Amino acid sequence: MKSRIEKLEKLSRQLEPVRREREMLQRLALNYSNQFLDEQAAAPAYTPYEKEMVNALLDDDIPEEGVPPEDVVKIFGDNVVPPGLNLTSGRHFGYIPGGGLSSSAVGDYLAAVTNRYAGVYSSSPGAVALETRMVNWLAELFGYPKTSGGYLASGGSHANLTAIVTARDSKQLKAVDFPKAVVYLTAQTHHCVARALNIAGLAECKRHYIEMDDQFRMVSEKLNEAISGDLNRGFIPWLVVASAGSTDAGAIDPIADIAKVADAHKIWFHVDAAYGGFFMLTESGKRLLEGIEKSDSLVVDPHKGLFLPYGSGALLIKDSKKLAYTHRFEASYMNDTRVEAGMYSPAEISPELSKHFRAVRMWLPLKIHGVSAFRAALDEKLLLAGYLWEKLNEMDQIETGPKPQLSVVMFRWNPDEDESVNDRLNKKLHQLLLEDGRVFLSTTQIEGRFYFRAAILSARTHLGETDTLLSVLKEKAEELKKNLKYGARSYSNPS
Numbered sequence: 001m002k003s004r005i006e007k008l009e010k011l012s013r014q015l016e017p018v019r020r021e022r023e024m025l026q027r028l029a030l031n032y033s034n035q036f037l038d039e040q041a042a043a044p045a046y047t048p049y050e051k052e053m054v055n056a057l058l059d060d061d062i063p064e065e066g067v068p069p070e071d072v073v074k075i076f077g078d079n080v081v082p083p084g085l086n087l088t089s090g091r092h093f094g095y096i097p098g099g100g101l102s103s104s105a106v107g108d109y110l111a112a113v114t115n116r117y118a119g120v121y122s123s124s125p126g127a128v129a130l131e132t133r134m135v136n137w138l139a140e141l142f143g144y145p146k147t148s149g150g151y152l153a154s155g156g157s158h159a160n161l162t163a164i165v166t167a168r169d170s171k172q173l174k175a176v177d178f179p180k181a182v183v184y185l186t187a188q189t190h191h192c193v194a195r196a197l198n199i200a201g202l203a204e205c206k207r208h209y210i211e212m213d214d215q216f217r218m219v220s221e222k223l224n225e226a227i228s229g230d231l232n233r234g235f236i237p238w239l240v241v242a243s244a245g246s247t248d249a250g251a252i253d254p255i256a257d258i259a260k261v262a263d264a265h266k267i268w269f270h271v272d273a274a275y276g277g278f279f280m281l282t283e284s285g286k287r288l289l290e291g292i293e294k295s296d297s298l299v300v301d302p303h304k305g306l307f308l309p310y311g312s313g314a315l316l317i318k319d320s321k322k323l324a325y326t327h328r329f330e331a332s333y334m335n336d337t338r339v340e341a342g343m344y345s346p347a348e349i350s351p352e353l354s355k356h357f358r359a360v361r362m363w364l365p366l367k368i369h370g371v372s373a374f375r376a377a378l379d380e381k382l383l384l385a386g387y388l389w390e391k392l393n394e395m396d397q398i399e400t401g402p403k404p405q406l407s408v409v410m411f412r413w414n415p416d417e418d419e420s421v422n423d424r425l426n427k428k429l430h431q432l433l434l435e436d437g438r439v440f441l442s443t444t445q446i447e448g449r450f451y452f453r454a455a456i457l458s459a460r461t462h463l464g465e466t467d468t469l470l471s472v473l474k475e476k477a478e479e480l481k482k483n484l485k486y487g488a489r490s491y492s493n494p495s
């Protein structure tokens, strides 16, 4: 048996390369990363792709014997990374960008190498303390008290789900109550909230959509009326979700007013600040988010406003005991881990147990760049959005949405009098922009009308990138007009 073990050890030790081999692989990865980052200033924001070529990865051979690392990094660089949206580009204006700081990637590397067990204090007290420090820093930023708590999640969808489940338990809703339970939100609320309700077993729960003003913000008086009306009809109002930066329009609901209504009716007040939350670091953001400290829970995404790589969300709950109650568990093999730590372990207050050592990707950039660099970048993005909105207003045939409250600018191109023709032309223009690839914009429908959205939140978006967006937009609209013989109305059915 011993000789067999020794034989296997020889083979299994391939998994622990010696320093020279490690350095070779690290050098390969570093060379690739630095080349990739150096190219970003000129790299496309979007690369059109053939599905068949991308899906060939499904047949990628997983070899019985290892292959040279150069070959593997080449597949990654040639086939995996290029197709589709380049989320690292400063000319990525779609959805909600962030960019991904290279310093954060180094944090991830250190986290993975040391592989600390970030879920449990007794195993990795340093890792848990670091995550708790990040959560406490967020709590201080948003004016939450010392009794608050939370954890670093994979993103806003995950964090919103946990907030909803905690609110459900805190309000002691039982399955029998669900058909009468009511959640208040708006048509601008991110879809992950409705999905979280479904996942949380609350699919039957009534969703009461509250009217918005002309800037897509919830009207708090209407919320009050809706709650009173529902109470009179025997329903159970239990949760209101405000957006602090809606994805479509960047709208911020009147947080302080909603807090008063929620408090008066004793319903849970949750703020989805996944996109807008980090603007709290700026003076104007602080004013816009006034009252956020009155919420019972909030979600903020470091992979948006702190420019971290994807996979970084955060949940804060004002009363951390509620989070612990929802995530309570019994497991004999975990009894040794119950130590008096002076802080919760993430495994006690979140759905994860063996958890990614996520704090390092946030802590390292905050430490080495300092908060002032993030504040400046966020102020810059707010100003860039105002600049873009003004420039778009100066352009012929461009209709802009409301003046941006944060950093999302909505607009559409109206070269014709016929709305449906314009809708089709805007879609065609979007297609041309995708084929060109210098800039990436995503689109949305507001009350049935097509809009482009330019979301400015990549760390790499500056004045130059914003000007490129404007010039590419002009160029492609002109090209489309020419191709469609604009003026002769021959574009009325573009295909």
Ligand SMILES: Cc1ncc(COP(=O)(O)O)c(C=O)c1O
Residues within 6 Å of the ligand: 095, 096, 154, 155, 156, 157, 158, 190, 192, 243, 245, 246, 247, 272, 273, 274, 275, 301, 313
């Ligand atoms: C306002 C808002 N909430 C929630 C989410 C979902 O967050 P994630 O993509 O991190 O799951 C997003 C994503 O863009 C968002 O903008």
